[in-house]
Amino acid sequence: MTVPRSVTIATVEDELPAVTAYAQRHDWAVNWDTEQIRLTFDGKHPADATPIRIVAAVEGYKALPPAWTFEDPAGKRAIFPKAGSVNGKSSIFHQGRHRICAPFNRLAYGQHGGPHSDWGGPERWLEVRGHIRATTLANMLASILGHLKASPGVC
Amino acid sequence: MTKDDKPHGPPNDKPHGPPTITVKVYEPSRPEPKDFTWPKTMKVGDAAREAATAFGLAAEDPTFQNAQDEILDRNKPLVAAGVHDGDSLELVSAGGGV
Numbered sequence: 001m002t003v004p005r006s007v008t009i010a011t012v013e014d015e016l017p018a019v020t021a022y023a024q025r026h027d028w029a030v031n032w033d034t035e036q037i038r039l040t041f042d043g044k045h046p047a048d049a050t051p052i053r054i055v056a057a058v059e060g061y062k063a064l065p066p067a068w069t070f071e072d073p074a075g076k077r078a079i080f081p082k083a084g085s086v087n088g089k090s091s092i093f094h095q096g097r098h099r100i101c102a103p104f105n106r107l108a109y110g111q112h113g114g115p116h117s118d119w120g121g122p123e124r125w126l127e128v129r130g131h132i133r134a135t136t137l138a139n140m141l142a143s144i145l146g147h148l149k150a151s152p153g154v155c
Numbered sequence: 156m157t158k159d160d161k162p163h164g165p166p167n168d169k170p171h172g173p174p175t176i177t178v179k180v181y182e183p184s185r186p187e188p189k190d191f192t193w194p195k196t197m198k199v200g201d202a203a204r205e206a207a208t209a210f211g212l213a214a215e216d217p218t219f220q221n222a223q224d225e226i227l228d229r230n231k232p233l234v235a236a237g238v239h240d241g242d243s244l245e246l247v248s249a250g251g252g253v
Contacts (some may be wrong), residue, residue, distance in 0.1 A: 013233030022183040022245070025190065026224060046224060087228040091253025103250040133215055138183035142220055142247045149224035 003060045009034055012058055012137070018150075019138040026145055037064075041141060042073055043080065047153045052079060054144060056137065059072040066137070069096075083152035092132060093149045095155055102116040103128035104140045115118065162195050172240070176233055180219070181244045182210045188243070200229030207244050218249040 011155040016032060028043040041054040053073045056066040068079070079099040083091035086125045094101045101108045103110060103125050110117030119128045126135060134140040177192040188211055193202045201215035218229045219236075222243055229234040229249050238244070 016182045018186060021186060022181070023243075025181070025222070025243070083252075086226050086251055087249070089249070092252030094252065129215065130250075132252065133248045136184035139247070142183045142245055145224045146220050146226035146247055147252070149226070 001090050002060070003063045005037065006061075008037060008058060008061050011062055012037075015137045018136065020139055022141060024140045027139075027143070038070075039137065045151065045154055046149050047151060050079070052081075052148075052154065054141070055099050056140070058137075062126075064122050065104045065106045066140070067112070068100045068102075068140070069107065078154045080152035081148055082155055084147070084152050086147055086150045091150065092143070093151060098155075100144065102132050102134070102140075102143065104132075104143070105132045131153065157247075163205070167210075176238055176240050176242075178238060180206045181243065182206075182212065183244045191236065193233060193235040196232045198229065199227045199231055199238075200249075202233060203229065203246060206226040210246065214246070214248065216246055217246055219244040220247045222246075244245055 012109050018032045023041055028041045031040045037059050039056040039058060043052060044050060045052050051073045053071040055069045055071055060064045070079050070116045081093045083093045085091060088106050092102045095131050099107050099114050101115065103119055106112050106122050108114040109119060109122045111121060132143055174195055175192050176195050177190060179188045179190055180202060181188045191206060199218055203219055207214040207217040219227045221227065
């Protein structure tokens with residue numbers, strides 16, 4: 001499914017004020033790179049203050065969900081949060097595969113190397129029910145930060 | 156009125172404050188928050204569902220996230236979940252990963 005680059009940029013920029021406002025309320029710095037078509041959020045892991053960057057590669061958004069990953073802002077190592085239970089529910093952080101396992105992450109789907117071949121494919125991400133649900137960039141970031149808060153540190 | 160004439164009635168709740176909490180709720184994808192006043196003993200999940208309805212959302216399992224990013228337990232009363240008068244909360248999904 002191909003979404004013109006201009007459409008993706010317009011869609012993201014329509015959501016940008018809200019996700020920026022949310023990020024600022026929670027002390028994360030936002031950068032929107034229209035060349036690479038990716039959003040980054042820089043902050044610190046709440047458990048140990050490790051600098052951490054949350055990345056949303058948004059090609060094809062919103063016909064497809066973003067590809068969410070974590071980066072070391074210094075670029076020196078691979079980084080991923082350890083899983084921590086949230087009110088008795090499993091973390092969305094899959095330590096073994098270094099994937100955010102949520103329907104709003106393209107990389108969670110089997111077609112993109114993720115563990116989920118049971119969600120109908122990334123094209124149907126908005127139809128997945130019974131799991132954590134976030135359908136806007138701001139909602140997705142909120143869900144990720146909520147699970148990051150329960151994470152005991154980074155791998 | 157003397158001390159002995161003091162009327163009977165509900166116990167003075169001043170030491171614990173009023174029985175309600177007024178909070179500001181953001182739906183992360185919308186710019187403007189909404190104010191809500193709820194009983195302190197109202198369950199987080201019930202309050203979140205009411206907030207979701209007010210924002211026009213049909214959320215499956217809504218809950219709140221506080222300013223420290225914690226996702227609140229839907230089954231706890233607001234006061235037990237640490238919600239205080241004047242807090243700002245975010246409406247989020249309570250779902251977990253798999």
